[in-house]
Amino acid sequence: MRNNVRRLAYILLVGLAAVCVYLALIPVYINHITKSGAALADPRIAAGENRIQRGAILDRHGAVLARSVPAENGYQREYPLGGAAAHIVGYYSNKYGAAGLEKSMARVLLGLEGGSKIINLRNRILGRPGVGNDITLTVDAGLQQYAAKLLAGKKGAVVVLDPATGEVLALASSPAFDPLQPAKYIDDAEAPLLNRALQGAYPPGSIFKIITAAAVLADLPGMAGDTIKCTGKLTVNGFTLHDNAVHGPVDFGEAFTKSCNVAFGRYGLALGAGEFLKQVTAFGIGKSIDFELPVYAGNITPAGEMDGPTLASSAIGQGEVLVTPLHAALLAGAVANDGVIMQPYLVAGYRGRGGSSSRRHPEEWRRAMTPAVAAALREQMINVVRQGTGRAAALPGVTVAGKTGSAENPHGKSHAWFVGFAPAEEPRVAVAVLLENAGSGGSAAAPLAREIIRKALQ
Amino acid sequence: MHGRGKERKLLLITFLYTLTGGAALYLRAPGPGGLWAVAAATVIFCGFMLLSVVWQRRGTGYDLYITPLISFLTGTGVIFLFRLNPAYGYRQLAWAIIGMAALYMTTTLLSSYHSLADYKYLFALAGIVALLLPIFFGIELGGAKSWLDLGLFHFQPSEFVKLLLVFFLAGYLVENRVLWRAAGGKEYSLPGLQEWGPLLGMWLTALLLLVFQKDLGTALIYFGTFLAMVYMATARLRYIISGAVLFLAGAAAAYLSVGHVRTRVAIWMNPWATAEGSGYQIIQSLYAIDAGGIFGSGLGAGFPEFIPAVHTDFIFAAICEETGLLGGIGILVVFMLLVYRGFKIALIKRDEYSVLMAAGFTALLGLQVFIIIAGVTKLLPMTGITLPFISYGGSSLVANFILAGMLLNISCEVDGA
Numbered sequence: 001m002r003n004n005v006r007r008l009a010y011i012l013l014v015g016l017a018a019v020c021v022y023l024a025l026i027p028v029y030i031n032h033i034t035k036s037g038a039a040l041a042d043p044r045i046a047a048g049e050n051r052i053q054r055g056a057i058l059d060r061h062g063a064v065l066a067r068s069v070p071a072e073n074g075y076q077r078e079y080p081l082g083g084a085a086a087h088i089v090g091y092y093s094n095k096y097g098a099a100g101l102e103k104s105m106a107r108v109l110l111g112l113e114g115g116s117k118i119i120n121l122r123n124r125i126l127g128r129p130g131v132g133n134d135i136t137l138t139v140d141a142g143l144q145q146y147a148a149k150l151l152a153g154k155k156g157a158v159v160v161l162d163p164a165t166g167e168v169l170a171l172a173s174s175p176a177f178d179p180l181q182p183a184k185y186i187d188d189a190e191a192p193l194l195n196r197a198l199q200g201a202y203p204p205g206s207i208f209k210i211i212t213a214a215a216v217l218a219d220l221p222g223m224a225g226d227t228i229k230c231t232g233k234l235t236v237n238g239f240t241l242h243d244n245a246v247h248g249p250v251d252f253g254e255a256f257t258k259s260c261n262v263a264f265g266r267y268g269l270a271l272g273a274g275e276f277l278k279q280v281t282a283f284g285i286g287k288s289i290d291f292e293l294p295v296y297a298g299n300i301t302p303a304g305e306m307d308g309p310t311l312a313s314s315a316i317g318q319g320e321v322l323v324t325p326l327h328a329a330l331l332a333g334a335v336a337n338d339g340v341i342m343q344p345y346l347v348a349g350y351r352g353r354g355g356s357s358s359r360r361h362p363e364e365w366r367r368a369m370t371p372a373v374a375a376a377l378r379e380q381m382i383n384v385v386r387q388g389t390g391r392a393a394a395l396p397g398v399t400v401a402g403k404t405g406s407a408e409n410p411h412g413k414s415h416a417w418f419v420g421f422a423p424a425e426e427p428r429v430a431v432a433v434l435l436e437n438a439g440s441g442g443s444a445a446a447p448l449a450r451e452i453i454r455k456a457l458q
Numbered sequence: 459m460h461g462r463g464k465e466r467k468l469l470l471i472t473f474l475y476t477l478t479g480g481a482a483l484y485l486r487a488p489g490p491g492g493l494w495a496v497a498a499a500t501v502i503f504c505g506f507m508l509l510s511v512v513w514q515r516r517g518t519g520y521d522l523y524i525t526p527l528i529s530f531l532t533g534t535g536v537i538f539l540f541r542l543n544p545a546y547g548y549r550q551l552a553w554a555i556i557g558m559a560a561l562y563m564t565t566t567l568l569s570s571y572h573s574l575a576d577y578k579y580l581f582a583l584a585g586i587v588a589l590l591l592p593i594f595f596g597i598e599l600g601g602a603k604s605w606l607d608l609g610l611f612h613f614q615p616s617e618f619v620k621l622l623l624v625f626f627l628a629g630y631l632v633e634n635r636v637l638w639r640a641a642g643g644k645e646y647s648l649p650g651l652q653e654w655g656p657l658l659g660m661w662l663t664a665l666l667l668l669v670f671q672k673d674l675g676t677a678l679i680y681f682g683t684f685l686a687m688v689y690m691a692t693a694r695l696r697y698i699i700s701g702a703v704l705f706l707a708g709a710a711a712a713y714l715s716v717g718h719v720r721t722r723v724a725i726w727m728n729p730w731a732t733a734e735g736s737g738y739q740i741i742q743s744l745y746a747i748d749a750g751g752i753f754g755s756g757l758g759a760g761f762p763e764f765i766p767a768v769h770t771d772f773i774f775a776a777i778c779e780e781t782g783l784l785g786g787i788g789i790l791v792v793f794m795l796l797v798y799r800g801f802k803i804a805l806i807k808r809d810e811y812s813v814l815m816a817a818g819f820t821a822l823l824g825l826q827v828f829i830i831i832a833g834v835t836k837l838l839p840m841t842g843i844t845l846p847f848i849s850y851g852g853s854s855l856v857a858n859f860i861l862a863g864m865l866l867n868i869s870c871e872v873d874g875a
Contacts (some may be wrong), residue, residue, distance in 0.1 A: 001690060002813070008801075012797055012824040013797060016794050016828060017795060019831050019832060026835060031748075426474050439567070
């Protein structure tokens with residue numbers, strides 16, 4: 001009997017030990033189930049967040065873009081700017097999850113990161129609800145609202161940044177959405193939840209000539225002095241590239257201000273795929289940007305597949321080239337900032353209720369061109385606004401530099417682009433305006449850019 | 459030779475642990491609930507200390523580890539009940555006091571337990587009657603119709619019938635052991651009623667529980683304890699296997715004919731299919747254990763209230779959520795120590811009756827812990843029984859204190875007395 005008792009004891013003890021091991025595997029199982037997406041949402045996550053007063057999101061002057069106010073069962077989120085800043089701030093819903101900074105900065109806003117460890121521990125022991133950190137943005141709420149107003153009723157995006165620091169001053173996308181009711185927009189055909197400024201992949205059209213021009217100035221200085229005869233079309237290996245007009249004989253400067261496709265197609269072919277792609281990469285096209293919100297990296301045909309016709313069309317921003325409005329603003333910013341692209345950023349810093357704070361400092365992202373090339377391009381971009389395709393962007397008393405683009409696309413009328421900066425002598429703002437299917441950049445996008453520059457320089 | 463200093467030292471450590479829990483509750487939510495939790499920790503400590511002093515005076519040789527272990531478990535239960543809902547805490551504290559009294563009575567009145575073997579058939583009869591009562595006069599609580607409404611409180615006879623079962627089987631098996639062994643030797647002998655009668659009787663009792671009281675967990679414990687005790691007494695695998703087969707057949711029949719058994723199995727197989735309905739409870743339990751991580755959210759910082767019936771069947775999930783994997787394993791380790799101690803007591807005895815009774819009580823306890831924890835963690839279908847000493851419930855707590863008292867009796871009694 002004794003042996004049987006001993007055996008049974010082993011069986012029971014091993015069984016209980018097995019339960020201990022099994023217990024440790026439950027998180028693995030739950031992780032597997034929740035990843036497959038079939039699971040019911042865990043109410044603990046939302047309940048835990050509701051106990052914490054999420055930090056506020058403030059603009060560069062302290063104006064409130066999002067804040068939490070006490071309500072029954074925790075806190076209620078408020079967005080004083082409504083749809084105007086919706087694509088930056090995002091939304092935060094127990095049911096639909098989060099987006100924008102509400103998502104990417106959640107750990108800071110909830111006080112899980114940053115903040116004082118000692119205060120957090122004290123709150124935990126005493127069961128006090130945690131308090132999140134307030135974050136301060138580089139965005140100017142006034143400019144942001146103004147940009148949103150100009151975009152109202154249109155589809156497109158506006159990005160305004162300080163080229164010397166990379167601070168994003170405004171970043172608007174239209175149509176917008178109400179951050180308190182994201183669910184209403186999920187099935188909307190106009191895709192209001194899409195942040196067009198960061199996630200919209202658009203052919204850049206002629207604004208891309210900034211990059212081609214930079215390559216010509218750096219690598220083919222002789223060609224920049226030559227005159228090219230524009231007959232309105234360029235045939236490469238049996239593929240014909242059409243121009244918007246017959247420009248006749250044009251030098252480099254005229255080709256840029258009049259946005260001559262034939263000349264720039266030729267420049268691309270003369271540069272060759274290698275030199276051209278080197279310059280494109282120097283501007284960061286196709287390179288992921290480390291930003292507080294997800295950004296589409298852009299697209300360019302790789303060297304191996306870059307045949308003649310593709311090279312000629314890529315040189316004028318067509319072909320397979322795709323960029324986001326943020327990246328377009330960085331193109332203008334590179335010229336404005338002596339060839340250096342500053343790392344763009346939205347969050348200037350945060351401060352915890354316990355007094356801790358952090359502030360971000362501007363950093364260089366990449367060197368797109370030499371200061372000399374940037375200076376030469378700046379003159380050309382001033383001419384575009386003074387006497388070229390971008391005249392509608394001109395402002396009295398301020399020298400505006402810019403480049404228009406009218407990007408052909410498979411969805412109808414051209415996308416209208418304008419990128420530029422002002423004041424040209426000492427740039428304080430770089431802008432990119434994109435209007436989907438709005439026609440030519442000079443007539444649709446440039447006037448809007450002018451109003452934004454006017455407001456930004458006030 | 460009868461120094462109980464070690465016992466008191468261990469009780470003091472247990473007290474520091476429960477006192478910390480009570481203090482944490484008070485600091486998080488200053489108020490009567492927290493103060494009462496501190497008081498409860500103190501009362502349980504004082505009660506066991508008093509017992510220890512009394513036993514020392516009398517010079518009894520009770521095992522030194524049983525009361526520290528059960529005071530740890532009871533203290534954990536009371537603290538968690540105060541955390542979940544102070545109303546449960548007050549009542550559980552009252553039951554813990556009654557339990558300690560019952561433990562003392564057991565050690566006093568049943569110390570010469572050998573004479574109990576003479577009343578084994580009386581125990582069997584009393585057990586059957588007690589199980590039948592709820593079928594006719596019972597009320598249904600938490601899905602099981604196993605309760606009697608006694609006005610002031612609800613009484614669950616099946617918790618006490620567990621004890622009668624062990625009393626009966628220990629007496630019966632020791633008496634008939636020689637006979638069974640002989641029968642086992644004859645390969646071609648027809649099985650007699652004396653051999654198969656108890657098996658069929660137990661099987662019917664388990665089915666009765668299952669069908670009429672809808673109490674799957676208790677049925678499982680009874681039958682498991684029965685097979686465990688038969689195994690220890692006879693080591694006849696053929697009999698055990700027949701029993702297991704019979705049980706599986708009964709379970710299959712129950713699965714096909716009893717709706718709630720089918721539901722339990724369906725929930726176990728895939729709770730996610732009915733995540734907002736019948737699968738909700740087990741999913742919340744798993745989420746709670748997952749949320750606890752390694753160290754837990756801290757006492758009072760989790761969300762155990764998302765689990766329905768968290769204070770009874772699912773209290774282990776709440777412990778895991780707030781004290782983490784380490785806390786959950788800690789509780790399991792304490793149960794393992796208790797089981798180890800129980801078998802140790804069985805193995806130091808020379809007479810078969812004592813061995814079988816101590817091992818039977820221990821197997822009963824170990825099985826119950828395994829079945830309920832496996833249930834709340836989805837290792838087995840959820841069967842709805844209490845976690846001994848921890849879950850809310852007076853019948854269960856008092857019955858387990860009596861069980862512990864019996865282990866103490868067996869641990870000290872001089873052989874053959």
